[in-house]
Amino acid sequence: MEFRVFIEPQQGASYTDQLAVAQLAEQLGFAAFFRSDHYVAMSGDGLPGPTDSWVTLGAIARETSRIRLGTLVTSATFRYPGPLAISVAQVDEMSGGRVEFGLGSGWFAKEHQAYAIPFPSVRERFDRLSEQLAIITGLWTTQPGATFDYAGTYYTIADSPALPKPVQRPHPPIIIGGVGAKRTPALAAEYAAEFNLPFAPIDVARTQCRRVADAVSAAGRRADSIVYSCAFVLCVGRDDAEVARRAAVIGRDLAELRSNSPLVGTPAEIVDKLGPWRDLGVRRLYAQVLDLSDLAHLELLAGEVMPQLR
DSSP states (O other): OEEEEOGGGGOOOOOHHHHHHHHHHHTTTTTTEEEEOSSSSSSOTTTTOOOOHHHHHHHHHTSSSSSSSEEOOEEEETOOOOHHHHHHHHHHHHTOEEEEEEEEOOOOOOHHHHOOOOOHHHHHHHHHHHHHHHHHHHHSSTTTTTTTTOSSSOOOOEEHHHOOOOOOSOOOEEEEEEOSSSSHHHHHHOOEEEEEEEOOOHHHHHHHHHHHHHHHHHOOOOGGGGGEEEEEEOOOOOOOOOHHHHHHHOOOHHHHHHOOOTEEEEEHHHHHHTHHHHHHHHHEEEEEEEOTTTHHHHHHHHIIIHHHHO
């Protein structure tokens, strides 16, 4: 199983905090550094305040050399598809082709209200997501010297030079996730290199992976052309006391954490709990790190858990 680091900087993290985690993750052998794309904290004061995901990743790209970088996930409500395609392509160039692009419909109404971002109905948000995926991939895959046009319900493009191009061809890997029963698997089958299930119990994951696999097959794709991944809260300790201490620091009940995240417990406990997920076909794990000051947390995961599951 491949391990990636996933942080939630809207909860309270400076650029310096994020860079320190990304650089350590690279040193420790994690495959990727991902961050959420949110503008308001879900709890607490969120100080010093939000950081823009693609500005941050562009800067981190210049301060790292191997680790892959991305969002889990950018909200389609936050940006117009043309400028978003430019931003992601630029960061891909700045990183030497290490970007992965998670895109979702958006869900957190409060952050939209706080920063004057329109928040339409669920149906419209999914319609916009679908159009954005078509436009962004269309811009990236248009041959140099040709132009791109698109006529949708929400977005129209005429005679676009479709520049710049990302370094990765045909484009950076796209990540789509969620538990929607119909549209989500269909979009994943059409566009995604990876399907992600964030914080889902294994019975929900099993059902959704089956839906995505069916959609991938119906689209005429090979079963192994899509990677299945999950995101879980990380809370590992050398013994129960250290696990409890880390749970207390992030303000979570240990019993609740243990019941809903296989990345909670001692290293041996975590390796055992990840077995059924590996059997399900999950090959990529995002470890959600909520205390960015506890860098020893990542060192323990990398030293005691990752070698047993590679």
